[in-house]
Amino acid sequence: MQIEAVDFFYLSMPEVLDIGDGSQDALLVRIKVGPYVGWGECEAAPLVSIASFVCPMSHSACKPVRDSVLGQRLDEVADIARIGDLVREQSLDLLQTDHTLSGIDMAMWDVMGKKHGVPVYELLGYRTAYPKTPYASALFGDDAQATLRKARQIRDQGYRAAKFGWGPFGKGTLTDDIEQVEAAREGLGPDGILLIDAGTVWKDDVASAARRLPVLQACDVTWLEEPFVSGALDAYRTFAARSGSVKLAGGEGCHNYWMAEHMLQHAGLGYIQIDAGRIGGISVAHKVAAAAEQRSISYVNHTFTSHLALSASLQPFAGLQHHEICEYPVESKPVAWDITRDHLLPNADGQIELPKAPGLGLEPDMESIKPYLLDVEIKIGGKVLYRTPPLD
């Protein structure tokens, strides 16, 4: 079978707000391979990923992603890795490449699952997909009172774990942050798993992050996520040496296997968080999960978008029983929710289970996404390089 078509659909809320909510737009990828249609999703900056797929070649190591995908044979699972390697080689100097490849890789796994009639995690070698404990992923409220209300609501919805992040955290006074963390703990109750996400706010400034340690420890916070940017390995390691019961989490910024490996080796992490929509798809995420398992570092998905992306991001560590928790967006904008008809809802035990249907097990809903579709047109020298394809 050949990859006959790769189509991108840029979906967006009518208004995108200046908040740390990654569910406000989406780039859906559809591939057609023989009788099969596969779906995937690239994280963030849809127009830029589209441009990287169709741009003119700059030189032999800076080709559009399209050149390494369209027309390729996709008969077996091994072809996915071959195509991924070809993309990375031929688009080496095109920085956006890994994000673009991510959605294509997911769609190739979806196709292979459909061809073999099994869920993706079985193709990855897992016999079982263990249910994961979802943490409700939410933004900090504008003040401690708002966070308290959010945390209570999450507890009332039955979640045993919650993460609060972004918003004002780390941007105001130390007292503001202390009140925010205390409010989250109070609202979630003493038994809930509480996670805090600093959204890289201190870049590589260990001292500023360390000033929050007493309240994080007092409030029994399980992890502090991304106090620093992904590359600041020394800052991570220095902080980890003194953070005691509060573990470090990070890695969502990794856009290739190497970056994740460096974090596993040098950052002193307790948890590595991988976004399959950024790192190069399910293939690379799975490789990171195996490396994390070897180092006894917990693998966690990073997902803030649709349930299609959620399924894709859970597959890579579905069979790793001791990697127990998963990110689960609870404040998604309608565009993210409406991408699929079916959703991965908590079961009676409050756990998230992957679908047993072939591939990713979730299909986009053409009718419900139509209102969000943006018409994109890119022309060079009067010639159309890209135009949003029809949704049919």
Add this chain to the structure above:
Amino acid sequence: MQIEAVDFFYLSMPEVLDIGDGSQDALLVRIKVGPYVGWGECEAAPLVSIASFVCPMSHSACKPVRDSVLGQRLDEVADIARIGDLVREQSLDLLQTDHTLSGIDMAMWDVMGKKHGVPVYELLGYRTAYPKTPYASALFGDDAQATLRKARQIRDQGYRAAKFGWGPFGKGTLTDDIEQVEAAREGLGPDGILLIDAGTVWKDDVASAARRLPVLQACDVTWLEEPFVSGALDAYRTFAARSGSVKLAGGEGCHNYWMAEHMLQHAGLGYIQIDAGRIGGISVAHKVAAAAEQRSISYVNHTFTSHLALSASLQPFAGLQHHEICEYPVESKPVAWDITRDHLLPNADGQIELPKAPGLGLEPDMESIKPYLLDVEIKIGGKVLYRTPPLD
């Protein structure tokens, strides 16, 4: 003063060939700040960098680069770092960002140099710009005979150092590679500094690279460049431990300070090669040069495009006397050559000197670049997001 305009000009040869020659297109950046006009250049994939400048916001950490640049105050040198930090923060999840910022950063330094009436290297704190020994940077010929002719030509042109790379190297048999390296050495003569660039061909496969070590040592090759991809630090370090007189060079793939720092720390490099058009501009390149100096690793520019880019890439290490050699493209396509009227030609000693004129010291030639200008238009929902501005 405010940054009132940022314009991108996508220049290209009429035909771009599928070879490892990065001089076939260019993305020129012009900024207007009060009475000053500054110029810079982003490396590779012009359309994608343009898209990253104008794309709609996805969320608060995935904004178009434009949002952090246009309208910003640029009064003093310190403003350049502030704007760079703002771009990295607000476009954290937009992968292409660092490449786009690179050209803007150069243009900001150009403006500051013009405002203060001094070359950029003085603003960086260097009293003197030491002349550098250029190595003629060329592609391997299709076979050893072609490489021999190229190497003789380079020697006859007076170059004391030459680098051969890409083309068939590493892609055929071991014997092919041996003949290529021997031909390069023969053509260059026994006294020339010979450098070999493997163009990441072995990804992270140390054994394949190591099979070339005997010929590299026998031919007195000074460095082997990029046997592996930038992230494969373990492969670099393992190879370095056994490469003896042949030093490792790498780093052109680094697109932020952290990646370069990881290579300096963990890759066993003899030379770190930074492309100011990729890593975030002169600002980040200069920070890497200082870190390299501290570790006694030689800093070298990576430049395969115009002489505007060459000037920008030499400024960060101009004042580091013991970092002696510089990459110097000798096979540039007309589009790269024609971007500036003046060029950085070897002096009587065969050395390259930076201009003493303010800023980058070279101005684009509007008339000569006009024939290469591509008209780009990007529309979303029928609304024009970007259209190539007039060259005036």
